[in-house]
Amino acid sequence: MAAVSRDYRFAAEPRAIDNRNSKYREYIEEIPPANIMHDRRVVRGNTYASMIIPASTQQEIERQQARERERMKKSKQPAQSTSIKEASPENRDLQQDSYPLIEEPKQEPLLEAHSDPVSNPTQTQVEFFIDRPPTPLFIPNEVGVDVDTQIEDGDLFQFDIEVDPILEVIVGKCLEHARMEVLEEYEIELMRKHKRIFTQKRNAELIEVQRMEAEFIRREQEDNRRKLQARTQRELKKAAHQKYICRISSKRLFSNIRFDVCKRLQDLGVFKNPQDTTMHDQFMPWLLESLQGNLVRQVTVSDILETVFKQTVRELSRQHNEAVTVEYARREQIRQEEIRKRKETEARKQKRNEMRAKRQAERERIALKNKIEEEILNTGNHVDGVTKQPLSDSDGRYNEHVICSPGGQIGELLLFLSSIEETLETELNQEQVTGYLINYITHGMNCPALVYGNLRQPAVEKLNELVQEGIPTEYEEIVRFYMEYLMNTENSVPRTSLTILWNNPESFGIRYGLVEAFLYAYFTIVFAKEDNVQMFSLKEKTVVKGLNWADTGREAAIVRIKIPMKREEHEDEEPSVVSEIPEDQLLDKILMVTPSNENFSVLVIHQIGQRFFRNEMMNWIKATKIIETIDYDRLKAVFLTKCMDFEEKIISIKADGLPEYEFEIN
Incomplete structure (x- = not known):
């Protein structure tokens, strides 16, 4: 309900309610329905704000209150006598002489004066009505007996027979409408073609008209320019001719006249004037002497003033320079302070951004590590026998x-x-490299086969076909054939460690000739024939695996599966000592993982696998004693150093900038 003013009063007068026995209000037909929006007694407005009473309404309310107070005041005063006042002298002057003044007798007042008005207490109550509930809907009782019937298929109509005319009308109407649309489209296309031809003709005509108008304007401008040029040239010739005539006439007229006659007569003293003589002899010397004295005094005063001005200007300039220097220093100090504050603000912002980015990167790093552990490592397979x-x-x-x-x-x-x-x-020669490879495959290698997995599947099939057809027999030609075929970007798998190694072996500390000798020995075993018994017996232990990989992008992270660490706890408060598990205590078991899935891929490095395979090579070289004069400790140190350098360079090339995670899982 809208809030009302404290001065608001209900305008209707109270009256006693009728003595009704009915509980509900009856509907009166004689009273027409009224619109509540036009009722002055209804307070309208926003239900959440106070009603603003206009100034005119407030003034009317105040006037009503004043009239009510005046009425109450009069009702409390005693009633005065209503007798006719005696005629005063002023009234007598207004009377006519023929009618004498007659005094009326005094009468008693008709109303009795009371000090207190008579009042009777009574009660009243505004009408209170309860809305009558709506009359329920009259629903008559059912009359008669319900019956039903069964309609079988085909009793009312045959769909296949009666649908034919409907389909004929629908299909005919569709065809007719389609034909009308096609004709309409054809007519529209003709109209567009006609409009296009008409537009082209009109544009051509407009272009021709514009060209002719431009040509006419150019000709008219050229004509006016030529006429102006001819008129100007004619006026110039006329003026030159007039000058020439005037000059000739002047020369003929003044040819016999002497111009210096007056000057000669004046020089001879014929025109001597006494005033001029007085002027030159008396006045001019006096004037010159007076001027000279005045000039000397003026120069002296000017020098004095100039000295004073210079000193004043010099002092003001010095003060100004000092003030400017102080002001510049103050402004520079303010500027440096602003620069310092700005740099501090930027440094704080940069530090906050770096900290925010660092925290975000750390959160992403932890999330990625958990994801790798959940989707890559937890789905791995533990197998026995690393080598x-x-x-x-x-x-x-x-x-x-x-x-x-x-x-x-x-x-x-x-x-x-x-x-x-x-x-x-x-440097090892080809024979030594071949012998070492055969000896390693025969006595040192524990895995089923030495796999070369750096060629595409079509390249492997093509290489087999080339070998079947026949390859060069000379050593240099065979080596050149293998190197060119393996380093061809169409044959090799992109972005692998061996592809990077074949392209630049010297950067990894490996001699290029050693690479050629090793590949020659390996593929000699791979494609060995039955006549070479030794090579043919090792053919099953060398496999060239074709891959259908593409350069699909970089991995998401580097995962190092480290060798488990041994922690020695102390009883006192000293920190625990962490060290690697000795080789004799390492379990010959490893976790084989799948580096890629549907979501991402990682670069996996098995450190325990590296340890076992490198120990296998060292044990092979020691057990076979194929090189008796070699220092095994130095060989192991050089081998481990080369492996670490090769790993660092390969990771820097393939996965530079990727996050690196370490897991002690085995």
């Missing part, structure tokens, strides 16, 4: 359980041969 499994290249495109290390087993073996060269300080 019995093939060692694959660290790449995020594998979709099977693998043991990963940069370069795989081929890269580890090539680094081991390079370490032998560096330890012996000599």
Whole structure:
């Protein structure tokens, strides 16, 4: 309900309610329905704000209250006598002489004066009505008996027969409408074509008219310009001719006249004037002497004033320069202070942004680590016999359980041969490399096969066909054939460790000739024939695996599966000592993982796999004693150094900037 003013009063007078026995209000037909929006007694307005009473309404209310107070005051005063006043002298003057003044007798007042008005207490009550509830809807009782009937299929109509005319009308109407639309589209296309031709003709005509108008304007302008040029030239010739005539006439007229006659007569003294003589002899000398004295005095005063002015200006300039210097210093100090505050603000903002970015990166790093542990490591497979499994290249495109290390087993073996060269300080020839490879496959390798996985599947099939057809027999030609074929970007898998190694082996400390000798020995075993019994017996232990990989982008992170650490707890408060588990206590068991899934891929490095395979090579070289004069400790140190450098360079090339996670899982 809208809020009302404190001066608001109900305008209707109260009256006693009728003695009605009915509980509900009857509807009166004689009273027409009224619109409540036009009732002055209804207070309208916003239900959440006070009603603003206009000034005119407030003034009317105040006037009513004043009239009410005046009425109450009069009702309390005693009633006065209503007798006729005696005629005063003023009234007598107004009377006519023929009618004498007659005094009326005094009468008693008709109303009795009371000090207190008579009042009787009574009660009243405004009408209170209860709305009558709506009359319920009259529903007559059902009369008669309900019956039903059964209509079988085909009793009322045959759909297939009676639908034919409807379909004929619908199909005919659709065809007719479609034909009308096609005709309409054809007519519209004709109209557009006619409009286009008409527009082209009109545009051509407009262009021609514009060209002719432009040509007419140019001709008219050229005509006016030529006429103006001719008229100007004619006026110039006329003026020049007149000058020439005037000059000739003047020369003829003044040819016999002497111009210096007056000057000669004046020089001779014929025109001598006494005033001029007085002027030159008396006045001019006096004037010159007076002027000279005045000039001397003026120069002296000017020098004095100039000295005073210079001193004043010099002092003011010095004060001004000092004030300017102080002001510049103050402004510079303010500017430096503002710069310092701005730099501090920017530094704080930058620090906050860096901290925010660092926290966000740390949160993302932790989330990615949990995701890798959940989706990659927890789905791995624990297997026994580390060296019995093939060692694959660290790449995020594998979709099977693998043991990963940069370069795989081929890269580890090539680094081991390079370490032998560096330890012996000599270069291995082709025969030595072939012998070491055959000896390693025969006596040192525990895995089922030495896998070369750096070629595409079509390239492997094509290489088999080329070998079947026949390849060069000379050593240099065979080596050149293998190197060109393996380094061809159409044949090799992009972005693998071996592809990077073949392109620039010297950057990893490996001799290029050693790479050629190793690949020649390996593929000689791969494509060995039955006549070479030794090579053919090792053919099953060398496999060239074709891959259908593409350069699908970088991995999401680097995952190092570290060797488990041993922690020694102390009884006192000293911190625990963390150290690697000794090699004799390592379990010959490893977690094989799948580096990629549907969401992301990672670059996996199995440190325990690297440890077992490198120990296998060292045990092989020691057990076979194929090189008796070599220092095994130095060989191991050089081998481990080369492997670490190769791993760092490969990771910097393939996964520079990626987050790195370490897991002690085995």
